[in-house]
Amino acid sequence: SQTIHQWPATLVQPVGSPLSLECTVEGTSNPNLYWYRQAAGRGLQLLFYSVGIGQISSEVPQNLSASRPQDRQFILSSKKLLLSDSGFYLCAWSVRTALQFGQGTRLTVV
Amino acid sequence: AQSVTQLDSHVSVSEGTPVLLRCNYSSSYSPSLFWYVQHPNKGLQLLLKYTSAATLVKGINGFEAEFKKSETSFHLTKPSAHMSDAAEYFCVVSDRNFGNEKLTFGTGTRLTIIP
Numbered sequence: 001s002q003t004i005h006q007w008p009a010t011l012v013q014p015v016g017s018p019l020s021l022e023c024t025v026e027g028t029s030n031p032n033l034y035w036y037r038q039a040a041g042r043g044l045q046l047l048f049y050s051v052g053i054g055q056i057s058s059e060v061p062q063n064l065s066a067s068r069p070q071d072r073q074f075i076l077s078s079k080k081l082l083l084s085d086s087g088f089y090l091c092a093w094s095v096r097t098a099l100q101f102g103q104g105t106r107l108t109v110v
Numbered sequence: 111a112q113s114v115t116q117l118d119s120h121v122s123v124s125e126g127t128p129v130l131l132r133c134n135y136s137s138s139y140s141p142s143l144f145w146y147v148q149h150p151n152k153g154l155q156l157l158l159k160y161t162s163a164a165t166l167v168k169g170i171n172g173f174e175a176e177f178k179k180s181e182t183s184f185h186l187t188k189p190s191a192h193m194s195d196a197a198e199y200f201c202v203v204s205d206r207n208f209g210n211e212k213l214t215f216g217t218g219t220r221l222t223i224i225p
Contacts (some may be wrong), residue, residue, distance in 0.1 A: 006153075042153075043200065043215040090153055098144055099213070101153035 002027035006102030007059045008024055018066075019078040021105050023091030031093040037067055038088040038104075050074060081109045091109040098110065112137040114203045116216035124224045129173075129188040131219045133201035136182060143184040144202040145175055148218075154200065160184065171195070196223045 006023045025031050032078040035047040046059045048066035056066050063082050067075045074091060086109045117132040142161045143180060146154040158169025165177040175186045201216040
C-alpha cells in the first residue's frame with residue numbers, strides 16, 4: 001500500500017533562518033506531488049506541485065522554493081524565513097486519484 | 111472558474127443525532143467533488159469522492175454525500191454522530207479536465223459533538 005511520510009511534525013525557527021521540509025512517498029511510482037500551506041482559520045493554499053523529477057510549478061510568488069530530486073521525494077525550502085511563513089504545511093500525492101495527504105508540519109517562525 | 115462554498119463555519123450536534131455539513135459549488139465543467147476530514151494538527155483524510163458515477167456516494171466512517179447538479183450542492187451527512195467525528199471538514203471541487211492541479215478547497219466547517 002502507498003504511504004506518505006512528512007517530517008518534522010513541528011518546527012520552531014527564528015526569522016532569517018533557512019528551512020527544509022521533506023516529504024517522501026512509498027508504494028507508488030511517478031506520483032504527482034504537492035505542497036500546501038494552511039494558515040490559522042483558513043483553507044488550504046497550493047504552493048507548489050510537481051509532475052516529475054525536476055519539474056516544479058509554483059502557484060504563488062513567495063519566499064519559498066521546492067525541489068524534486070528523486071521520483072518520490074519532494075522538498076520545501078527557504079533561504080531566509082519570514083514571520084509570515086508560519087503555518088501548517090502539508091505534502092500530498094496523487095496518481096490519477098484523489099489527493100492523499102501527509103501528517104503535516106507545524107512551522108512557527110519567531 | 112470554479113469555487114466552493116461551505117455554508118457553515120461551525121456546526122454543533124449532540125452525540126447520536128444526524129450530521130449535515132453543507133457545500134455548494136460552482137464549476138464551468140464537469141466537476142469532481144471531495145470531502146476531507148482533518149483532526150487537530152493532522153493531515154487531511156479523504157472521506158469520499160464523486161467523479162461522475164453514482165450521485166449518492168458512500169464514504170468511510172458512515173459518512174455519505176449526494177451530488178445534486180440542479181442545486182449545485184454536495185452536502186455531507188451521517189445518520190448518527192459519534193464523539194470521534196469532531197474535526198474540521200473540507201469540501202473540495204476540481205475540474206475533471208485538469209486534474210488535481212486545479213483543486214479548490216472550501217474554508218472548512220468545524221464540527222463539534224456535544225456529549
